[in-house]
Amino acid sequence: MSHQQEQGPSPGARLRQLLATGETLLCPGVYDGLTARMALAAGFKCLYMTGAGVSMSRIGMADLGLATQTEMVDATGMIAGIDRNIPLIADADTGYGTAVNVARTVERYITAGVAGFHIEDQVVTKKCGHLGGKECVSLEEYLSRIKAAVEVRKKRASDVVIIARTDALAGQGLDEALHRLKSAAKVGADVVFLEAIKTQEQLETYSATFRGTGVVTLYNMVQGSTVGLKITAKEAAQHGVGIVLYPGVCLVPAYLGITSALQALKDGRVEERYEAVPPQEIFEVCGMNEIQGFDKEVNDWVQLFLKNNE
Template structure:
């Protein structure tokens, strides 16, 4: 998992944003307002690691990221144990987004909202619930309700008019709430109907009033740069999926093409699957864990608790006059 030094740095870093005990002067900006502020800076690229639960969100916060992305695929796999095939409902997604956003409301959380989960009325409900959950931005796509991951083959796309009706409902719902939440229009049309149709859909989406556009599964660096050129000055989001349809590039290369937001939905999923699978295999085959006998190696359960707010909870209890946790940090 890592060295003791790494554990210490992770746990101490959580106090940067998650101190609930000590009142302090802080910006009144919400996560959505902060995201808008970042996007107003033309030199800024908003980099969002994909998180899917409280632990991966805490790790990303401890690492100092300016924004987080709640991945729909990760939510489906972690909450349901199923691949991203449209099985997660509004309730699944909203609840996960709300929990992640609540860990540090000053850090913007961008969240997958799939197709909006229905027609205009349902899209309105989705946007309302996400906004009230503290989500800074959500994206709505143009796949059919029986959707699938954007980098899988065989996607089915709704008519342009249906897509735009979803977006109109989303923008209207957001405006009626007087919310700062950003609406992101995602199109998966490139695979089925070609690059020009993807461009046309996103240009129409901008006219509807969306804040950011998300062209999924572009197929070359040339397409990526051209999409940014045609969408300007509207911010364009890049989805980085290793092994997916879109060619990989560095953050600086993406900045040079014109992208303003970059999400890495599989970042934590891949790391968790690989590391946990290895630990389980080690215990199964050797009868012990990989860190046994190595003094200071690995991350202890106390390290994990500290990462997830143990000290802040102790401080809250003490300030209220309680003594319930006075022995928590003692020798055991």
């Protein structure tokens, strides 16, 4: 059951409307139903499905390209379906193969209800963007991925937002990375995503390159990263960044909190620490009142129907 019935524009159109305001869009990284529900309850205008979070929560594996297309599509559809009125940007990794694989991925992501997704230029056996030792495909192969996504969008008459990500900065330098993003934008990407920016100068050059072009820039704010530059939402806005992703905003507190709770359980302190949060409070965040209301409405209707047709 959806959290809220979809009304009005499609998810892609909703995301485009948000981007058209010129305000920096802050997107919390969610990876399952509970984190998505909490982000919705907090009132965010757009969510981001983190591939690292899905990989760790769904298959218990680090973000090393082990989560499959099917697992990612399933997670995407579940999260996007909770509230169709709030757009979801999803990690689509490398597209999971060649151009034909990318096309199938995009078809399935659009059907799942995403508002936007990012495709990257790492090899299929990818790594998290904030790890070392990343390898990128050729520019030709990268652009074939973006072109495949653009063609599927056209075929489906969709307004899904295509985000071109590059990990080339770490191994090939800023000039090559920006060349890749400019080429991807020419092919049809709406948003560009330079991963693992290290310095203020790189951020300024990245922002200046696309300022006034109509192409939206994205920044990936990975909390705790030893690689990426830390910037605030205000600083992102000052640089004209259109989207800021926070992939670890739910994952890190969950890791810290659950680790602490498990230790408290071992020490015999779990009740005194967590009894202040009744299960009902969490159930309510996860749609309990809506579900029970729907159930009552159906049963009341059936009772009335039977009474009138005795």
